[in-house]
Amino acid sequence: MxxxxxxxxxxxxxxxxxxxxxxxxxxxxxxxxxxxxxxxxxxxxxxxxxxxxxxxxxxxxxYERYVDYVPAALQLPTAREVAAHLLQGAIDLTTRYPDHTGCLGIQGVLAGSDEAEPVRQALIEARAEAEAQLRQRFERAKAEGDLPETARPDTLAAFLMAVLHGMAVQAKAGFSRDTLEAVAEQALSTWPTDAREGSLRPKPQP
Amino acid sequence: MxxxxxxxxxxxxxxxxxxxxxxxxxxxxxxxxxxxxxxxxxxxxxxxxxxxxxxxxxxxxxYERYVDYVPAALQLPTAREVAAHLLQGAIDLTTRYPDHTGCLGIQGVLAGSDEAEPVRQALIEARAEAEAQLRQRFERAKAEGDLPETARPDTLAAFLMAVLHGMAVQAKAGFSRDTLEAVAEQALSTWPTDAREGSLRPKPQP
DNA sequence: GGGCTTTAATAACGGTCATTATGAAAAAGG
DNA sequence: CCTTTTTCATAATGACCGTTATTAAAGCCC
The missing domain is CATH 1.10.10.60 (Homeodomain-like)
Incomplete structure (x- = not known):
């Protein structure tokens, strides 16, 4: 009716x-x-x-349509692959569409009149949840021997989130895809490697 | 009169x-x-x-009153000290005042109605100029033998700016000072070191 | 001290914001 | 076909935006 x-x-x-x-x-x-x-x-x-x-x-x-690379990345076998896939996914997402660069989630966290406060809080919580998932994934990697005993999952998660957010800001500022990929490679070069496995990209400068 | x-x-x-x-x-x-x-x-x-x-x-x-650590950092003797001082300065700036966290310059780059476009462009240019100064400083470091021949000044500058911006976003999201310092330490752990000088902080995990 | 100039404060301007009342149009049930 | 119910489109609402007349007050020169 x-x-x-x-x-x-x-x-x-x-x-x-x-x-x-x-x-x-x-x-x-x-x-x-x-x-x-x-x-x-x-x-x-x-x-x-x-x-x-x-x-x-x-x-x-x-999140469902554009940030689906995050759950996909978390299921990869090694922590380094998780990080690499997240970085590559973020680069794709933030540079693929020329008319709306950057990340929708990051936009709202910063700009700041009072009426946007609940939205900002929601985005902060979503960001914190993603970081928590990342930290748990790295803790699992440590337990599995995929990360060395000296690795700190919370620091790695926070660092990776910082690089991801920074790249989103830079994409909004007009950075090229190539530059962002160099940034991601530089970030990955810090990745702690276990003695058993060789580093995929041992040095950032070829 | x-x-x-x-x-x-x-x-x-x-x-x-x-x-x-x-x-x-x-x-x-x-x-x-x-x-x-x-x-x-x-x-x-x-x-x-x-x-x-x-x-x-x-x-x-x-810039004069709060971001004066940038020109100060650029005059430090080694590229690594420049990067470390920039990271520490950004952490101080973005977490010192609880009622206004983050970075004033970053706020405007993202939020985005049409009338803010000239301001956004001005901030983007200022950010690009800072990165150019950083790149030139790293090129000088390379020429002085402070950075290895394989180092890429443009990549290092872009990477450092990404981490700085990411930390500014995280500070706005309420990150603690300790977490940001761990992030900075992780970022510095990738720093390319010349054979002649030892790394100040060789491993991020003590 | 009066005339002139600059600043201060009140209040208004047109425009846009998010939100909604109002009534016409369209589809389903009896 | 007619009533009921839901959606559609026009247009209005009060509030706030950045900006500015307008008027009152305050300081300097002659």
């Missing part, structure tokens, strides 16, 4: 992702969102709630 | 720095600025021009 919805909810979410990605949570206005989605304002409100709810749903879909 | 200005321009700039630092360029409103400065709106306009001009002047003072 009743009229049917005439637009595709997931397509609208994809359009919202692009807008938030390019302009951030605060920078994206409803005028931008409706124009990109081809849907009028009240339709967005009835389908998703207010702006914050729309952003959260877009963020969930963003 | 005429009435004297009753407020201190530099104190107002310092207050503006704190507001922009905490809320970013877009997130800071004139209501925030006037409240922090204790000065009414028209006084800000007559003394500094519009919001963008005020931000630019605050940014110059920010």
């Amino acid at each position: 009743g009229r049917h919805r005439e637009f595709d909810v997931e397509k609208v979410l994809d359009a919202a992702i692009c807008v938030f990605w390019r302009k951030g949570y605060e920078g994206a206005s409803y005028a931008d969102l409706t124009e990109a989605a081809g849907v009028e304002r009240p339709a967005l409100y009835s389908a998703f709630g207010n702006k914050e709810a729309l952003f959260r749903k877009a963020l969930v879909r963003y | 005429g009435r004297h200005r009753e407020f201190d321009v530099e104190k107002v700039l310092d207050a503006a720095i704190c507001v922009f630092w905490r809320k970013g360029y877009e997130g800071a409103s004139y209501a925030d600025l006037t409240e922090a400065a204790g000065v009414e709106r028209p006084a800000l306009y007559s003394a500094f021009g519009n919001k963008e001009a005020l931000f630019r002047k605050a940014l110059v003072r920010y």
Whole structure:
């Protein structure tokens, strides 16, 4: 009973992702969102709630569609492969689309009026959860003998997250893909290697 | 002739720095600025021009007063000391003041409505200039034999900037000083060392 | 001390923001 | 076909944005 919805909810979410990605949570206005989605304002409100709810749903879909390399990376056999795959995935994600570079998740953490506070907190928590998963993965690697006994999983996770975030900022500032790959290679050159396995890329300078 | 200005321009700039630092360029409103400065709106306009001009002047003072560790670092004798001093300076800057963490310069690069575009471009240029200075410093180090022949100054500069930016993001997300110092230590552990000089901190895990 | 100039403070300006009331259009049930 | 229910589109709401007239106060020169 009743009229049917005439637009595709997931397509609208994809359009919202692009807008938030390019302009951030605060920078994206409803005028931008409706124009990109081809849907009028009240339709967005009835389908998703207010702006914050729309952003959260877009963020969930963003993680599923664009940041799927993270769970994939965590299942790789060695800690070094996990790190390498994460770095490469981040480079792809932040440079693939010229009109919205960087990372949607990072955009919201920084920009900072008061009304964005709950969104910022949500992004901080998501980031902390990702780092926790990474740390646990490195602890497992240590237990498996994949990382040396002297390795500190928490430091490695924090360091890797710092490089990933820094590359996202640099991508937003217009860094080329080649430069970011050099950065990732330099970061990987610090990776602690167990005595049993040889380093894949022993020196950053060939 | 005429009435004297009753407020201190530099104190107002310092207050503006704190507001922009905490809320970013877009997130800071004139209501925030006037409240922090204790000065009414028209006084800000007559003394500094519009919001963008005020931000630019605050940014110059920010560099002078808070980021003075960068020129100091560039004059240190070895490339590794330069990098270590930059990392330590960034940690201090981004964690010293609990009410405005992170880096004022990074805040503006990301948040992204259209009217912030000139400010964003200015910050991107400033960031690029800093990286160029760093690269030139590392080229000099290479020429002086302080870095090995295989070292790539551009990569080292880009990598260091990525770690610095990543730490700024993490500081905004609430990272502790100790964690950031561990990250910096991990980043330094990759530093290419010439055969002649020993590494200061040869392994990140003690 | 009066005339002139500069600053200070109040209040208003147009514009845009997120959000929503209002009523027309469309689909399903009886 | 008519009623009911849901969605659609137009347009309005109050609040806040950056910016600026406007008016009152304060200091210097003659």
